[in-house]
Amino acid sequence: MSCHRTAGPPLAGFAPHAIRAIADTNWAPVSLDRFEPAWAAEVEDASATLRRETVHLATGLLLPVWDKLPDDHVQVVRIAADDGRSLLGREVATVHLPDLGAKLGLDISLDLAPDALAETVLRTGKPLPFRGMEPLTVKRSPRQQQPAA
Known part of the structure; x- marks a missing residue:
């Protein structure tokens, strides 16, 4: 019988409870x-669910602008x-x-796109500029409390 173990950091630096x-x-x-x-099935599943996303990364000499x-x-x-x-760098959210x-x-x-802009504003609560014929800012407005019936 063979035993396999995941590779990871040496346990010597961990606290006993860890x-x-x-x-x-x-x-x-x-x-x-x-x-x-079992491993081949995991790899196949991961390959079928490949996700692509845009990541903004601040790279280079970051200390002066940290x-x-x-x-x-x-x-x-x-x-x-x-x-x-x-x-290598700091990830910066859109x-x-x-x-x-x-x-x-x-x-x-x-x-x-307008729908992505609205989704970002709703998710983060941060106002964002919308480029169009006239300068606009998309903001999330606080909901007014409804009077109790």
Whole structure:
């Protein structure tokens, strides 16, 4: 019988309660004959549910502009691109692009479709500019409380 284990960080740096929590998971030793088809099924399922999304990444020398970046999602990420490049930087949500551009002296416009713009405003509550014949700002208005009947 073969036993397989997921590769991860060494447990020496973890607190004892964290090591016990890892040991209390549902992982169990399995034979290679059981593992390979189960793994192939997981890979096939993941391939069928491939998701693509646009990610805005602030890269390069970030320290001088760190205070200008939005502070609601402070996380450095590494993205492996299909062409072999590795991109390292801070992810910037679409809703923050106009403000970030203004802070950096850039004109970053959001050319979102009207339905995507409305969905973003409703989800985040943040007003966003709408580019059209006249300058407009799409805002979420607070609901007025209905009088009790």
